[in-house]
Amino acid sequence: MRRYRAGLVVASVLATGLALTACTSEPDPEPTPMETMSNLEGTWRSPAGVEFMELHEDGTFDGFDNCNTAEGKWATTADGVSLEFLGGTEKGCPEGTVWLTTAVAAAPAEDGSLELRDSSGDVVGTLVRQES
Helix, strand or coil: CHHHHHHHHHHHHHHHHHHHHHHCCCCCCCCCHHHHCCCCCEEEECCCCCCEEEECCCCEEEEECCCCEEEEEEEECCCCEEEEEEEECCCCCCCCCCCHHHCCEEEECCCCCEEEECCCCCEEEEEEECCC
16 A cells, blocks of 8 residues: 555656646747847937938838938848948038948847948948837
């Protein structure tokens, strides 16, 4: 009888352990920057508030870099956003003020901003989402 009871106790402990193990799960992984920025459409501005880029739902954009306007197409990629400039103004601007039209990609930063990068991968500007 004792063996039978001991067997029941062991079986009960094992069953409880299995049930508790089944209830625990791995914590959800941290979202990637793109997952936290799933809705990119809207207006993005420089911290100074002058320069901007507006990403439209139809995959087009327009913007201003404090000297020239720009327009083009955008698309999400695994690393962020690709940018294709199709046109804009071409004023003679002071050096260092034209940066929006040199960007070919935008990548999310840890703080939720978009870092615009040129073809070399260098950051040429940073934009933050404009709240409506």
